[in-house]
Amino acid sequence: MNRTIKRLMLIFLGAFALSTVGVxxxxxxxxxxxxxxxxxxxxxxxxxxTCAHPVLISDITGRVIxxxxxxxxxxxxxAKARGEAPPAPQ
Known part of the structure; x- marks a missing residue:
């Protein structure tokens, strides 16, 4: 086999190995x-x-509705901010 083909084969094999490790x-x-x-x-x-736990503002301020x-x-x-339908009146 030609030296250039061997060299190209090793270059592509190395690039494949590096991309596999990266993934x-x-x-x-x-x-x-x-x-x-x-x-x-x-x-x-x-x-x-970072994995963060959501905290309610009422827990921070102590104010409740x-x-x-x-x-x-x-x-x-x-509900409107989330893009959902508002809750039905009871």
């Missing part, structure tokens, strides 16, 4: 932890590879 590192380092985090219902930040009309309005606003 494996991406899967193990970013995709799999993200799937585990989101399966728990938490938020996954892929840039910092004690008025039923305001609670319904807040639920309707949250």
């Amino acid at each position: 494996a590192v991406y899967q193990v380092g970013w995709v799999m932890p993200g799937q585990r985090c989101e399966a728990k219902g938490d938020w996954w930040d892929w840039r910092g590879r 004690d008025n039923d009309a305001q609670r319904k309005a807040a639920k309707a606003a949250a």
Whole structure:
């Protein structure tokens, strides 16, 4: 076999091996932890590879909605922000 063909074969084999290792590192380092985090219902930040638990603002401030009309309005606003239909009046 020609030396050039052998050299090209080794170059392509090396490029294939490096890309395979790169895909494996991406899967193990970013995709799999993200799937585990989101399966728990938490938020996954892929840039910092951080799994964060959402915290309600009422837990931070200690303020709760004690008025039923305001609670319904807040639920309707949250549903609208998520793009869902507002809850049916009861």
